Amino acid sequence: MGRTSDIKIINELRKKIRSGGFDQVTFLPSERKLAEEYQVGRGIIRGALKVLSAEGVLYNVPGRGFRVKKITKRRLKRIILRLPIQMSARAYEAIGLVAGICAGANDIFAEVILSTPPAKLNLAELKERYNANDIQGIIFLESSPDLPFDDVVKAGIPFVIANLEEEKMYPGVCMDYRGIGRTAGMELVQRGYRNIAVYSGSPEHYFYREILAGFRGALAEENIPFDDAEIIIGNWNDPPPQILRNLLSKSKKQRPDAVFTLRDYRAAQVFSVCEELSLNIPEDLGLISFDGITWPGAEKAGLSTISEEVSEIGRQAVSLLQKQFESGYDPVKLMISGTLQSGNSLREKNNSTKVVYKQ
Secondary structure: OOOHHHHHHHHHHHHHHHOOOOOOOOOOOOHHHHHHHHOOOHHHHHHHHHHHHHOOOEEEEOOOEEEEOOOOOOOOOEEEEEOOOOOOOOOHHHHHHHHHHHHHHHHOOOEEEEEOOOOOOOHHHHHHHHHOOOOOEEEEEOOOOOOOHHHHHHHOOOEEEEOOOOOOOOOEEEEOHHHHHHHHHHHHHHOOOOOEEEEEOOOOOHHHHHHHHHHHHHHHHOOOOOOHHHEEEOOOOOOOOHHHHHHHOOOOOOOOOEEEEEOHHHHHHHHHHHHHOOOOOOOOOEEEEEEOOOOOOHHHHOOEEEEOOHHHHHHHHHHHHHHHHHHOOOOOEEEEOOOEEOOOOOOOOOOOOOOOOOO
């Protein structure tokens, strides 16, 4: 793999060329002038020009220098969609994302080719296909430690991560996680809830950490205390944790008056535990959640949840990939706002009484 400085200069030159920063009539500035402009050695510039020439972006006129090849209007025609795992019937989130990506591709008459493990990504082959204009980019469904994103950047293949749930500096589309936590906190506060617990995944995970930060911020603005001891941790395949049962088994004065669940499948567990303990939602416990996907029975149960806009994430991933293809690599992150879907798992908002004096 090349040095970071080499890759950075290649990407910056590629982006400038594709955005029209160099015209197609005159020659590029000399190696010396480019080295001065980018404040690097001439050797780095020379190597970058060779790479871009090999990609077909530039061509060399012996004794004269490099020129930009005539650029025709570029558009996505064929996209590789790389899934992190093989699809399963319970992969509600992944299915929604794939549907959104396919819809976005259909809007621009592009073809989507699925690639799934255990098949490995052959970057040499993908680069060859990209340079031959057989494919125009890759959309990765979520991130994974074993995916060679830096190598994809080096190869010059446009890519986007759809549903980027990690703190990584790559082009991607994700939900506005802090905004989700803030929306949940404000909704609970406006409805009069003050003793609120959170049922979450591990705060070590980036997107849980971000949602909790937004939630804490919303409560702090209203001077409502929140104790991290009130965060209950539970995973997808685990039964409801005993700490959840213990918390909801307390007396009315001691137990929380509402729970914010980070993922609807956790809300389903709260409903189940409340049924065991003969607690009624929302009379005995308010409940708000996030995702609108992972519990098929959520709407029937009346769950209030902030939707994860998987279809929009997919469509925006295609749009962002088009921009990467047209203008060059840019590690931009697009954030999508969630929508509150009100059910009957929260009590009615408190209304202040207005006194009118008659004369």
